[in-house]
Amino acid sequence: MVVVNPNGNISVMHDVESLGLAVKKKRKADGLTQQELAAIAMVGVRFISDLENGKPTVQLRSVIRVLKALGLELVVMDK
Amino acid sequence: MVVVNPNGNISVMHDVESLGLAVKKKRKADGLTQQELAAIAMVGVRFISDLENGKPTVQLRSVIRVLKALGLELVVMDK
DNA sequence: ATAATTTATTCCCTTACGGGAATAATAAAA
DNA sequence: TTTTATTATTCCCGTAAGGGAATAAATTAT
Numbered sequence: 001m002v003v004v005n006p007n008g009n010i011s012v013m014h015d016v017e018s019l020g021l022a023v024k025k026k027r028k029a030d031g032l033t034q035q036e037l038a039a040i041a042m043v044g045v046r047f048i049s050d051l052e053n054g055k056p057t058v059q060l061r062s063v064i065r066v067l068k069a070l071g072l073e074l075v076v077m078d079k
Numbered sequence: 080m081v082v083v084n085p086n087g088n089i090s091v092m093h094d095v096e097s098l099g100l101a102v103k104k105k106r107k108a109d110g111l112t113q114q115e116l117a118a119i120a121m122v123g124v125r126f127i128s129d130l131e132n133g134k135p136t137v138q139l140r141s142v143i144r145v146l147k148a149l150g151l152e153l154v155v156m157d158k
Numbered sequence: 159a160t161a162a163t164t165t166a167t168t169c170c171c172t173t174a175c176g177g178g179a180a181t182a183a184t185a186a187a188a
Numbered sequence: 189t190t191t192t193a194t195t196a197t198t199c200c201c202g203t204a205a206g207g208g209a210a211t212a213a214a215t216t217a218t
Binding site: 008010011012014016019022026059060063064067071073075076078079 | 088089090094137138139142150151153155157
């Protein structure tokens with residue numbers, strides 16, 4: 001599996017923690033507060049905090065909403 | 080974002096449903112039963128069924144366990 | 159068709175998610 | 189430093205997630 005990535009970012013998520021960090025990174029890069037992101041993604045503010053801090057039991061639907069709100073794509077690929 | 084994919088499969092997950100289908104597809108391709116996959120992934124059998132049928136509220140940690148058990152990678156990339 | 163396997167659905171149960179709101183802690187700005 | 193803004197933590201509470209097990213339904217094999 002080869003991925004060519006001229007501009008954007010890409011990272012493999014081995015756990016919720018790394019995904020949370022990716023979300024935090026992108027949110028800050030976009031100059032958004034957790035409150036603003038929460039409003040866009042239609043989730044609670046606390047959820048954003050939980051997610052960014054790697055809470056392992058976050059629900060997938062909400063995670064996807066947040067990723068979408070940040071213009072991020074969730075991809076599954078063979079190793 | 081350019082992805083070169085000689086052999087394996089890759090798909091963008093817009094929702095839990097599509098992810099569930101990807102899991103089901105890979106599990107069958109690997110010749111595993113839900114019971115076997117559940118044991119490997121350390122989750123309940125019912126969870127596998129829930130996930131494969133697109134239950135939106137599945138927890139991310141468990142999803143990651145299942146993906147890992149199937150040799151699938153979870154990737155986040157800029158759109 | 160019938161039996162055997164696999165998957166889906168339902169139940170009971172413990173646990174805790176996620177929202178909202180308040181407070182504490184941190185970070186940033188003046 | 190002292191505000192001000194942002195984030196983390198805690199609380200209450202309704203709701204449901206997920207495990208196990210039993211049953212029903214569906215799929216596959218014989």
